[in-house]
Amino acid sequence: MSRNRLDHLPCSLARALDEAGDWWTFLIVRDLLRGINSFDGFQSSLGIASNILSRRLVKLCDDGILSKRKDASDGRRMRYALTPKGEALAPSLIALMQWGDEWISGRGREPVILADKRTGGQLEPIRIRADGADVPAGEIEFRRGPGLA
Amino acid sequence: MSRNRLDHLPCSLARALDEAGDWWTFLIVRDLLRGINSFDGFQSSLGIASNILSRRLVKLCDDGILSKRKDASDGRRMRYALTPKGEALAPSLIALMQWGDEWISGRGREPVILADKRTGGQLEPIRIRADGADVPAGEIEFRRGPGLA
DNA sequence: CAGTATCCTCGCAGATACTG
DNA sequence: CAGTATCTGCGAGGATACTG
Numbered sequence A, B: 001m002s003r004n005r006l007d008h009l010p011c012s013l014a015r016a017l018d019e020a021g022d023w024w025t026f027l028i029v030r031d032l033l034r035g036i037n038s039f040d041g042f043q044s045s046l047g048i049a050s051n052i053l054s055r056r057l058v059k060l061c062d063d064g065i066l067s068k069r070k071d072a073s074d075g076r077r078m079r080y081a082l083t084p085k086g087e088a089l090a091p092s093l094i095a096l097m098q099w100g101d102e103w104i105s106g107r108g109r110e111p112v113i114l115a116d117k118r119t120g121g122q123l124e125p126i127r128i129r130a131d132g133a134d135v136p137a138g139e140i141e142f143r144r145g146p147g148l149a
Numbered sequence C: 001c002a003g004t005a006t007c008c009t010c011g012c013a014g015a016t017a018c019t020g
Numbered sequence D: 001c002a003g004t005a006t007c008t009g010c011g012a013g014g015a016t017a018c019t020g
Helices: A012-020 A023-034 A039-046 A050-062 A090-103 A117-122 B012-020 B023-034 B039-046 B050-062 B090-103 B117-122
Strands: A066-070 A078-082 A127-129 A139-141 B066-070 B078-082 B127-129 B139-141
Touching (some): A023 A050, A023 A078, A023 A090, A050 A066, A090 B090, B050 B066
Antiparallel strands (some): B127 B139
16 A cells, blocks of 8 residues: 555554544644635645645545635635534644654744634734643643744 | 655654655654564555565654564564654654544444554453643543554 | 565546526 | 536555564
């Protein structure tokens, strides 16, 4: 096999990786957490080819991670949103990003921003509740950093 | 490009995915958290081909996620261990596994075990502190579940 | 036991062109 | 704007055989 087949492993981690472990999934979810929710928004943010993005969005919708609807004021424009299942990826995404902050981007440097684009230039940090049942409740705040303008 | 090049993206998440986002990395780290630390241990646990496992272990050592040393009592046997950088992957790994428990393996079912193999048949759960600076401190305990015998 | 060494396959992603 | 359609290709992963 070329691609991994992790579904044979009796492990939730393997199954999670199998469904959400591909490269773009986390980055698309990240963009949605930042307020980016349109096709071309993803495209310009990620530099991903349109066919790849399209395929990935279809799969994410099929897997119940995203939902899709027409924009209320512009019928031509589609808007994507995270489902509860998709939002539930936030804790692992955040943990992974913080790992990158700490161990790759360089210790001591400012953490990378997860700014809410909806506030325009305001750069209001967004707060994401990690309210999984077994995860200690709390809020995580992203401050402005040099990594992601 | 065939493989993703995420390093051009100015984002810690992208860089983290670039370094630790491949399929086997998390599963090898998971095994180490369970107490599996030898080449054939990984192999029989994961069903991974030996050349792939070898390549992956070399890369993980190169990236500073694993360390490697000879077994004290058996010079032929190598033992792998998580470095601090590798241990720091635990929170995201755990979050991802819990996501799989909740959203893929089936809601309401028992979460998958992360049992410590070192205790033999005892199935003592292991505790992993999520003590990242910005992550609310707490302990996560894995209970026995049907997924991973 | 802990890997190398070869060879191969095929899925993911990229480039590009096109459409409602 | 939001995609589809086609073609191409690389490289991770696999099968298998072999070694100190």
